[in-house]
Amino acid sequence: MGRLFWKLFIAFLAALTVSGLLVAFVLSLLYPRDRAPFAGSQPPQMFMVDTLVSVMQSSGVAAVRPVLEAWRMKRAPAPLVVGPDGQELLGRAVLPVQLEGARVVLIDGADWRVIEPERGALRPPPPAGSRGAGMRLPPPPLLEVVTALLGALAFSAVLAWYLSRPVRHLHRAFEALAQGNLDARVGPLIGTRRDEIADLGCGFDRMAARIQRLLDAQRRLLHDVSHELRSPLARMSAAIGLARQDPTRGDAMFDRVELEAARLDVMVSELLDLSRLEHDAGHAPAQMLALDALLRDIVDDARFEAAARGVQVDLAAEPLSLAVHPVLLRRALDNVLRNAVKYSPDGSRVQVGMHSDGACVRMVIRDRGCGVADDELGRIFEPFFRGARSGGDAGHGTGLGLSIARRAIEVHGGDIRASTPPEGGLQIDIRLPRS
Structure with missing residues (x-):
């Protein structure tokens, strides 16, 4: 058991023990087990007098003596019964003043007087060492104390175990994650529990899953980067070797x-851009920008490049404004549009549109190129991925343009998706939230 368990256990045990002892003490004072029947609650005085009078009238004076003896043995203040000769039935002393107001009962022509306890009760002396009749201290509540302690012990142990168990699972999961086990999860161990500790476990699982995705993405990116850098370096090395073997081909090889050096420069530049987007994007304040004007500038640049191949770029955009990061958004739209122009056949058409779609702004870029296979639509935004229909030709680009576009759109809280229209080609849908 951990330290949290013992802290919780001792705290619950102390609280329950103190409360149990207080309850047991109060109950023992209110309901003592061995107290005399009349020690704290005597019969009413008039009831005792009426009882004696009824017994005398029905059964005679002789029947009164056992009742008085019983009351005296129980140390109850019994009434005085005085005969015609002035003697009390049990031999107790009677003062003349006590005879005033006594109940008179006529028995066999003789007057018998019954005096209320408060007028003439002479209590027997209390036993040695006692504190007086009716005032004995209650016996120690041993049974109550033992029961309270056992109940508090069991309840505290169960409750402390219940509260500390998920914390132990979290501790083990953190230790496993720190040692490199990215598959560590606590959700299956917590089960159906629904409280703040369970929420903490779910948060840990989300954190571990995200760390695992990020590290997996970094490993894939490192693998892809090493592969992509190796190809141009290999071609450069081959060109240098050929130039040495045949100096007459030196100019062509150079x-x-x-x-290849220019391609490496472009690739490194785009890798740096992607790294900045992953770590530094979103820190700059957004600016209110006319999206239709930004899109028009990007389309004009693309038309200049597409004119050499007879590709026409059409634009249909509503006048809309939005708070965005201008540099990031321009880079994203420029990458998508250049990619559409690059893969469009000569003399074809690229369509660019923008309109308001409820709570978001939707931009659509559609080309008439070779398109992408359905099973590759979700992967074209991964770094260095090139679809099979593109022939995997590295000369078409670095494979980072759409990855940079996706990250830039995500910085704005939007999303970007690819689909294949029925008429062929590729369609890229970009949605940006308006708030």
């Missing part, structure tokens, strides 16, 4: 080296 051109090839220069081309």
Whole structure:
């Protein structure tokens, strides 16, 4: 058992023990077990007098003596019964003043007087060592104390175990995660529990899952980067080797080296952009921007590049404004549109549209190129992924453009998706929230 268990256990045990002892003490004072029947609650005085009078009238004076003896043995203040000769029936002393107001009962022509206890009760002396009749202290509540202690012990142990158990699971999961076990989860161990500790466990599972996804993504990115860098470096090395073998081909080989170096520069630049988006994006304050004007500038740049191949870029945009990060959004839209122009056949058309769609702004970019297979639509936004229909030709780009676009859109709280229209090609849908 951990320290939290013992802290909870001792705290609950102390609280329950104190409360149990107080309850037991109060109950023992209110309901003592061995107290004399009349020690704290004597019969009413008039009831005792009426009882004696009724017994005398029905059974005679002789029947009164046992009743008085019983009351005296129980140390109850019994009434005085005085005969015609002035003697009390049990031999108790009677003062003349006590005879005033006594009940008179005529028995066989003689007057018998019954005096109330408060007028003439002479209580027997209390036993040695006692505190007086009716005032004995109650016996120690041993049974109550033992029962309270056992109940408090069991309840505190169960409750402390119940509260500390998920914390122990969390501790083990944190230790496993710290040692590199990214599959550590506490949700299955907590079960159907629904409280703040269970919420903490669910938060740990979400954190562990996100860390696992990030590390997996970093491993894949590192693998892809090493693979992508190896290809141009290998071509550069081959070109240098050929130039040494055949100096007459030196100019052509140096051109090839220069081309591969330029591709490496572009790739490194885009990797840096992707890294900045992963770590630093979203810190700059957003600015209110006319999206239709931004989209028009991007389309004009794309038209200049597409004109050489006869590709036409059409734009239909509603006048809309939104608080965005201008540099990031421009980079995202430019990457998507350049990708559409790049894979469009000569003389084809690229359509760009923007309109308000409820609580968001929707942008659609559609081309008439070779498209993407349905099972690859979700992967085209991964770094360095190239669809099978593109031929996997590295000369078409670095494979980072759509990854940068997706991250930039996510920074704005939006999403980007790809689909294949019935008429062919590829359609990219971008949605940005308006608030």
